[in-house]
Amino acid sequence: MQLIKGGVCAPRGFMAGACHCGIRKSQSKSDLAIIYSKTKAKTAAVYTTNRVKADCIFVTKEHLEDHQAQAIICNSGNANACAPYGRENAEREALACAQYLGIASEDVIVASTGVIGQELAIQCIEQGVSKIELQEDGSNLAAQAIMTTDTRSKDCAVRFEIDGIPCHIGGICKGSGMIHPNMGTMLAFITCDVSIDAHLLQKALVENTKRTFNRVTVDGDTSTNDMCVVMANGMARNKPIVSEDEAYVAFKEALKTVMENLAIQIASDGEGASRLLSVTVYEAETEAQAESLAKSICSSSLFKAAMFGSDANWGRVLCAMGYSGVDFDISKVDISFASQYGKIQVCSQGRGLDFDEKMAKKVLSADAVQVLVSLGQKDQVVTCWGCDLTYDYVKINGDYRT
Amino acid sequence: MQLIKGGVCAPRGFMAGACHCGIRKSQSKSDLAIIYSKTKAKTAAVYTTNRVKADCIFVTKEHLEDHQAQAIICNSGNANACAPYGRENAEREALACAQYLGIASEDVIVASTGVIGQELAIQCIEQGVSKIELQEDGSNLAAQAIMTTDTRSKDCAVRFEIDGIPCHIGGICKGSGMIHPNMGTMLAFITCDVSIDAHLLQKALVENTKRTFNRVTVDGDTSTNDMCVVMANGMARNKPIVSEDEAYVAFKEALKTVMENLAIQIASDGEGASRLLSVTVYEAETEAQAESLAKSICSSSLFKAAMFGSDANWGRVLCAMGYSGVDFDISKVDISFASQYGKIQVCSQGRGLDFDEKMAKKVLSADAVQVLVSLGQKDQVVTCWGCDLTYDYVKINGDYRT
Known part of the structure; x- marks a missing residue:
């Protein structure tokens, strides 16, 4: 092909x-x-x-x-x-x-x-x-x-x-x-x-x-x-x-x-988007579980705004997983951010890591950013795609009709 | 009291x-x-x-x-x-x-x-x-x-x-x-x-x-x-x-x-909010139905951004009702906007009305705006509260940690 x-x-x-x-x-x-x-x-x-x-x-x-x-x-x-x-x-x-x-x-x-x-x-x-x-x-x-x-x-x-x-x-x-x-x-x-x-x-x-x-x-x-x-x-x-x-x-x-x-x-090319976000949940027990978690992260306004600001606020990733409605073991969750500029782990086993904020900012400044979430369970993988929440989204939609 | x-x-x-x-x-x-x-x-x-x-x-x-x-x-x-x-x-x-x-x-x-x-x-x-x-x-x-x-x-x-x-x-x-x-x-x-x-x-x-x-x-x-x-x-x-x-x-x-x-x-005082939105769904069949519809409207980013721009884009109200997951008869839905500056009906029986755009803009420019949705069914009423989606929400959350 x-x-x-x-x-x-x-x-x-x-x-x-x-x-x-x-x-x-x-x-x-x-x-x-x-x-x-x-x-x-x-x-x-x-x-x-x-x-x-x-x-x-x-x-x-x-x-x-x-x-x-x-x-x-x-x-x-x-x-x-x-x-x-x-x-x-x-x-x-x-x-x-x-x-x-x-x-x-x-x-x-x-x-x-x-x-x-x-x-x-x-x-x-x-x-x-x-x-x-x-x-x-x-x-x-x-x-x-x-x-x-x-x-x-x-x-x-x-x-x-x-x-x-x-x-x-x-x-x-x-x-x-x-x-x-x-x-x-x-x-x-x-x-x-x-x-x-x-x-x-x-x-x-x-x-x-x-x-x-x-x-x-x-x-x-x-x-x-x-x-x-x-x-x-x-x-x-x-x-x-x-x-x-x-x-x-x-x-x-x-x-x-x-x-x-x-x-x-x-x-x-989401409305007002400045960058593409791809959220991959892996080592999941089921595809449905991984999909619900990835969608919940991708849909969070707080997470999307943090990505606009290249802010490695991984707490919002975990938070969005928490209200997704599906079960997972928080103590097994690892979270990393990756892009063309490198990869940085920010959370291990559900707790924050000391990480290089400057490096994280660099990684998150790319046009395409990956969020990698491991559940530490089985081998199911799902990726969802979204974009950041920007001033332009608000601008475009604040007066769409005129 | x-x-x-x-x-x-x-x-x-x-x-x-x-x-x-x-x-x-x-x-x-x-x-x-x-x-x-x-x-x-x-x-x-x-x-x-x-x-x-x-x-x-x-x-x-x-x-x-x-x-x-x-x-x-x-x-x-x-x-x-x-x-x-x-x-x-x-x-x-x-x-x-x-x-x-x-x-x-x-x-x-x-x-x-x-x-x-x-x-x-x-x-x-x-x-x-x-x-x-x-x-x-x-x-x-x-x-x-x-x-x-x-x-x-x-x-x-x-x-x-x-x-x-x-x-x-x-x-x-x-x-x-x-x-x-x-x-x-x-x-x-x-x-x-x-x-x-x-x-x-x-x-x-x-x-x-x-x-x-x-x-x-x-x-x-x-x-x-x-x-x-x-x-x-x-x-x-x-x-x-x-x-x-x-x-x-x-x-x-x-x-x-x-x-x-x-x-x-x-x-x-929602993050970045410039105005309070109260969404009232009335003449509903059940309280649960009215609540789901009011919450769905109040949660829609598109609707919230339109309210920031004082844009009477009522199609987004109906759209948010449509994906709320609950049943209602679209052909009986009336929608009005109201505030201290007056009240204006924009939709009757599920279809758009010709309305005075200038008056609508005025009504929606108030600090507190009401969205009134009648389902034309029974007598249940629910009000939910929210706020508009603004540049400041994005700004505040784009770099919350620093």
């Missing part, structure tokens, strides 16, 4: 494009994207667990009842959630895309991201859709158009083989705020040219989501619009994957690579 | 004092407090639910096995949690207080607050304790000595009657960071001169804690050192309360008034 360029257009038969249709005021910011497959694709999806769901989620769920789709349309600048005419406008967005591409409305996935509760300017989308020129290398155009407070567009693609036949998986995503474990917690659109049974595609997506996107947290808020979609159009012409055989395992692993890479990009 | 001055010294027979013993570097900041009852008092307590507990919690629990105490010693500047010699130092702190006052060590409650994981300078306490002059009006000295990042000392006292006999309840507390529902989530020391059975005292404390301190959130972090203690020395000479009669109800109500008042002071 190797990382390649091309994002969602890396797999055979996919095109993408975007335009500024007018939902956003700034002309320089595109706000409408389409991803298109030349043939109908088996399609799997996971959605937000928030009880309050945007109408595009309901429309997409209905359109995917047959596990097939041929295009994704996504607007930024307005979430079309809790908004007047929400359902009607989500359907009109799908229809506009379908008519432009000459496909059935039921084969269109609709996604929206942006402010909640305001009416979607559907006329902008209906009039703007024809401005989109689909391109064989248009992945980055789409990736830019779905950004909200993201500072960087996010994509990833891999090439791997099934029975000697080259296959490709590519993805784009947007993250930033409202990022928390439990569901996609963002928008991610993944394409592949693999031929695979729809139920196995869904299974691989669900299992990988648990270990990738659901292990990222930015601020503990789960959005109303989250969605992760995988389209598989079969154009690689591999022998169709219809059981959990070696080819399925290879596919699932390649898909996980793309998803994990995108997940880490989301954490690293 | 009337509010009076005097804090923990308002009830008969209680004295308090404080000194700078040297745990904190700044000479101008006192760091050691004692609250003393002239006679042994029936004593009840609730503690942090964090699995990682400071050693003072364990020592206090043991000392309260007989439900009696005569003094509280509390240091700030060091939590004595996960620290070398933690257990030994907590015991030595109790002993130093006992020897100074000429009482048994088992009648001393020990509390600590401050940084986690560093060794407590126990010699400072042992040598400093004799510098404390207990005073009949020393409540504010103690209230100041237990502050950490609090910007204001916090106290409250009430006078009420049992069978025509005047009784008094007074309290001091500290809050600021690491404040979240589930347990005291801070330090609160409450005194009263009521004569009451120890088990009824405990019962009143536990039930009131659920509806007061446990409805305050600052940052979602639950500390290792939280403790709320009530001492009742019986010096009011009321007929002892030994059953859940009218006198018990009057006592419990008066105690709740003090606890709620202290709780709101904690929310209002």
Whole structure:
């Protein structure tokens, strides 16, 4: 398996494009994207667990009842959630895309991201859709158009083989705020040219989501619009994957690579983030235990603020473990911080060590910081990803709507 | 019942004092407090639910096995949690207080607050304790000595009657960071001169804690050192309360008034807070449902940051309700904001209203802002308290230890 360029257009038969249709005021910011497959694709999806769901989620769920789709349309600048005419406008967005591409409305996935509760300017989308020129290398155009407070567009693609036949998986995503474990917690659109049974595609997506996107947290808020979609159009012409055989395992692993890479990009570009935090809990008794502890640490505002200040306040790591709700033996806990500048242990067997504060500050000043927590029990390991809590998070969210 | 001055010294027979013993570097900041009852008092307590507990919690629990105490010693500047010699130092702190006052060590409650994981300078306490002059009006000295990042000392006292006999309840507390529902989530020391059975005292404390301190959130972090203690020395000479009669109800109500008042002071002085938020969920089906929804709103970083910016981003209110994990009918939800500057409805039946943005900004610019959420179901009402998320929260916690 190797990382390649091309994002969602890396797999055979996919095109993408975007335009500024007018939902956003700034002309320089595109706000409408389409991803298109030349043939109908088996399609799997996971959605937000928030009880309050945007109408595009309901429309997409209905359109995917047959596990097939041929295009994704996504607007930024307005979430079309809790908004007047929400359902009607989500359907009109799908229809506009379908008519432009000459496909059935039921084969269109609709996604929206942006402010909640305001009416979607559907006329902008209906009039703007024809401005989109689909391109064989248009992945980055789409990736830019779905950004909200993201500072960087996010994509990833891999090439791997099934029975000697080259296959490709590519993805784009947007993250930033409202990022928390439990569901996609963002928008991610993944394409592949693999031929695979729809139920196995869904299974691989669900299992990988648990270990990738659901292990990222930015601020503990789960959005109303989250969605992760995988389209598989079969154009690689591999022998169709219809059981959990070696080819399925290879596919699932390649898909996980793309998803994990995108997940880490989301954490690293979390709203206002100045650094990526990866928290690894190891020597755990069970995966569930390690995951709960790692998520609790990654979600602690106090810990995240300390990381912003490069302050080796490991007491907050232990404290966050303590209120996670899971059992562990405090007297066996070791804690270290690591980065490109070195590694420093700060806690041994649940008690503080005398450590070199200057060295710790240096380690924690890197753009990517690891927190390593050993439970001294068995051999389970889980890593979760997050970011620090900064002035900019407060600034961005103190006046998001204007 | 009337509010009076005097804090923990308002009830008969209680004295308090404080000194700078040297745990904190700044000479101008006192760091050691004692609250003393002239006679042994029936004593009840609730503690942090964090699995990682400071050693003072364990020592206090043991000392309260007989439900009696005569003094509280509390240091700030060091939590004595996960620290070398933690257990030994907590015991030595109790002993130093006992020897100074000429009482048994088992009648001393020990509390600590401050940084986690560093060794407590126990010699400072042992040598400093004799510098404390207990005073009949020393409540504010103690209230100041237990502050950490609090910007204001916090106290409250009430006078009420049992069978025509005047009784008094007074309290001091500290809050600021690491404040979240589930347990005291801070330090609160409450005194009263009521004569009451120890088990009824405990019962009143536990039930009131659920509806007061446990409805305050600052940052979602639950500390290792939280403790709320009530001492009742019986010096009011009321007929002892030994059953859940009218006198018990009057006592419990008066105690709740003090606890709620202290709780709101904690929310209002949350770390970095610029305004107090009170979130009321009404017309709910059950109290539990209303409480979960109100807490979820109050805990949302996105909502808190919007309140800092006086941004009427009500979508974040609905979003936080959606991921709270409890059921409600979105199509019946109404949302309004209110303050001294007026009231403005922003959402009706789950959909956004066209509202006057200028007026909303004005309403949200007040020091105390109310969020009113109607579920349109039955008649249950719950209010939770919190504060906004500000630059100062990040600043304070970005470098807390230095």
